[in-house]
Amino acid sequence: MPTAKKPNPSSLVKPRTAVASGKKAPAPARLPKKTYETRTAVLRERLVQLQVELKAQPFQVLFIVAGVAGAGRGEVLNTLGSWLDPRGVETFSFDQPTDEERTRPFLWRFWRSLPPQGKIGIYAGSWYTETLAEEARSKKELATLDHDLARIRSFEKAMVDNDTLIIKVWLNLSKDAQRARFKKYESDANTAWRVTADDWRHHRIYDRLERTAVHILQATHSPAAPWTVVDSEDERARNLAVGELLVNRLTAHQALLARLARTRPKAVPDPKPKPLRAYGARRLQGLPLDQLITPEEYEEKRDKWLSRLNTAVSAAKAAGRAITFVFEGSDAAGKGGAIRRLTSAIDVRDYRVYSIAKPTEEEKSHHYLWRFWRHVPRDGQIAIYDRSWYGRVLVERLEGFCRPDEYQRAFTEINDFERQLTERGQIVIKFWLHISRAEQLARFRARETTAFKNHKINAEDWRNRRKWDGYEIAVGDMLALTDTAAAPWHLIPANDKRYARLQVLRTSCRAIQAALGS
């Protein structure tokens, strides 16, 4: 397993002083073909064994192959392709983003195309590609670059925390070796096409690209997701090094997970959780729920606020600002009704409502935020969530669908996710619709006796109701730990449906206006 210390810049390149002083560097010893074939046979056997084992394991592998032009990214990819069972592999080669990708947070396109558990994703182009390329053209200031690198670090941390194995290879080639390889290709008419004008351009700015690469590698080298530099002058040695790295990291990762399975706390139901923040639930308990509004007053004010909301939403669209609405609340709190009043002021083409139920099998084989990342709206569009990623710290916490360390980590992960939305310019509006225990009982009973509402109530709702106190603590922690300046929580007293709906309209309106500075 590679060590986790920072890659030394000097280890990235062969010394080039020999050339500068006019002497010829001695040709390095090449790996003999016979040795290569023997070692390859052993390697391939182990690789396919590991792939079979991986199929049943609860993690995915992200294998990033980056490097110097001419070092052989394509060949490495093809070699891995011939060694691995292709049905367990997905290959990605991200390059310039498309407009669907460009109008969303930087990491969106990587989140939405992650391989599921049991598979290996090989990245010939990855979240590093643009960073590397942009700097090469000096388009980005160092500050922006470092900001992107921080994003990448936190993305990789989220993956690793979720047991994903990340392997990052930097195929290195000295400036001399690069020139020699290009020249060799060009000397034969049949292989000349392998060298492009872009390759020679990269050769000319070799030193600048190298400085950038060293900076990026150092900034994103961590114990959990280390870089491994593979010298690529000898192609056979390069292939073997990459293959053996995959075998070693996979083997070590399996051992690590087996150890963790024994030592880390189990996921168990915890209907009476200990609060993480003592003051959390107080905000909830102190909410006055007895506001009332007459039907006449409601109708008059509703139309006024719908009109204003329409103006606000149109202004946000014109400004290219997306809006994400989150509706949370206990069962029967009136989330669906509030959402329908809200959408009645918005053009159907501009919003989508997502009702979040249990995750599907596909969703379960991914990070819990994966399904929400997929739905991130593009600039100017609106996503409305009827329940959301907060399920992680509510139902999943109480029912033991995730481990304690997982929901505890989730607060930070969720804040980070929402910050990526707001950094992109999105307006994030989160509602907790709050009703009293007695009001919920009345609504449950009404649902049971009204034929067409019958489907909205089942045994699970009654079971959840018995966990009321536990939910109050979980909600309290949620409010305390995810109420950020950029994405604050709005508590809505919802015992009176009309009052709640109006509050949602009014709050939405004001939040959008505030975000637009209008």
Add this chain to the structure above:
Amino acid sequence: MPTAKKPNPSSLVKPRTAVASGKKAPAPARLPKKTYETRTAVLRERLVQLQVELKAQPFQVLFIVAGVAGAGRGEVLNTLGSWLDPRGVETFSFDQPTDEERTRPFLWRFWRSLPPQGKIGIYAGSWYTETLAEEARSKKELATLDHDLARIRSFEKAMVDNDTLIIKVWLNLSKDAQRARFKKYESDANTAWRVTADDWRHHRIYDRLERTAVHILQATHSPAAPWTVVDSEDERARNLAVGELLVNRLTAHQALLARLARTRPKAVPDPKPKPLRAYGARRLQGLPLDQLITPEEYEEKRDKWLSRLNTAVSAAKAAGRAITFVFEGSDAAGKGGAIRRLTSAIDVRDYRVYSIAKPTEEEKSHHYLWRFWRHVPRDGQIAIYDRSWYGRVLVERLEGFCRPDEYQRAFTEINDFERQLTERGQIVIKFWLHISRAEQLARFRARETTAFKNHKINAEDWRNRRKWDGYEIAVGDMLALTDTAAAPWHLIPANDKRYARLQVLRTSCRAIQAALGS
């Protein structure tokens, strides 16, 4: 259930002669609120029952809501949203295509976002939207419009053949009623925002839009996917009509499927199928398989053809032409090896290889072409299939994974799918790699004795081998029925791997050059 005769243009609009002659038309009788509430309660109960039943049924519902401006598409959507369990519904509102969508065949964006079986997809914007909008701006010639309509018909036919239920509603509103509604909204400051400049523009060209709509509705009205015109002047009557249509069509469709389950032929394994085309397998059997090539000759020619292929592929990319490669062949025919030689001439950013295995649960709950539609490359990109949609007429036919009527229909569906690719400018190159029975045996044995190839052979391969004759017939039918001018089959003698790989390179190169006219 609505009848299937063509919608009569005159039934689309209320007579407007009264206005022309200066007389005021009498106000139509409105549905009383009380009646509405009673009927709504019954309707909602039935709807949620049907939704519960739908969950377990092997079909999805596509519910299209289109209509005249001001007729209330948004309100209908919101009303349906309040009646249905949102977890069984997906809402779509397609408008202008994004660039990812624009650089692929017209139907791509609709195929890739279809709801799975057991769900209702509600389309506030659909495959009709652009057609309706474009014509309104007179951007499209009638010929282009009719071509799109033919595409839509064949898309809907494919859906219906797969047991999908399609419901299409046209919300109609006379010119007078439209003006009255707009005026009413504008008379109140709080509702004035509901009328946009675009709405008034639509009002001014009402007659032209109506003519286009009548043309589109008539051209896409079929027994299997009929249009239902719903008058929308009375909002309560409109909502009820839409809801009751959904109930009636769903009920009738369930009954239809129950009847079909008894009467249509079952899906059973058919290891010795009767050929559909007597001459089919002859082309296969007549293929000379004994071509050989020396390693030296191979290396020399390979580099020459790789170089030419790279030039051809670059030219295709520059011309914005996508390429779809299909590799089919019996087990151990050398598909993977041929693909890796091919990709060694292409920039990793420009292609993706798809290894097609058994469909996942998600894929099974869709039309069998769904998973291939999702991967359709954008203009200038390359998709390479290691096995493909032809599994439908090969393994699925022999193993009884689909019914006889399903694989028989597949030939036409596949031709239609590939035609949509070539019409978009894609180059479709299909290979059948053919080896003899004896050669397959030799390769199977080698796989069993080489440790790192061991994973490539299992009991299923041996079982498939025993069905050799059956596969020859299925492949023969495939070659006879899907060898089209735009997407022809290339038969590759593959007993000698080197010869086969070279043939693949040479054929690909020539096919691309021919398509580019170079």
